[in-house]
Amino acid sequence: MQLAKKRADNLALIDESGAVAALIPLLWCSDSWTQEHAVTALLNLSLLEENKALITNAGAVKSLIYVLKRGTKTSKQNAVLVSC
Numbered sequence: 001m002q003l004a005k006k007r008a009d010n011l012a013l014i015d016e017s018g019a020v021a022a023l024i025p026l027l028w029c030s031d032s033w034t035q036e037h038a039v040t041a042l043l044n045l046s047l048l049e050e051n052k053a054l055i056t057n058a059g060a061v062k063s064l065i066y067v068l069k070r071g072t073k074t075s076k077q078n079a080v081l082v083s084c
Helices: 002-006 008-016 019-028 032-045 049-057 060-070 073-082
Strands: none
Touching: 019 032, 019 049, 019 060, 032 049, 032 060, 032 073, 049 060, 060 073
């Protein structure tokens, strides 16, 4: 995801590849490391404004709320930032 943080065209390509749909189920993971990395990846993708709507339309809201209730401190912080 380092490439995603640095270039908007990479953010778009990563999303077009189906990354959002693949990441959302990982937000429900009981392994905190996996959950934290999934929500951080969504945060990085949400840096591109167009991806915010894609994340929402992919059904991430319910999953992000779950992270806010059950995640680590870092996961919770990143979940909030995804939705901003």
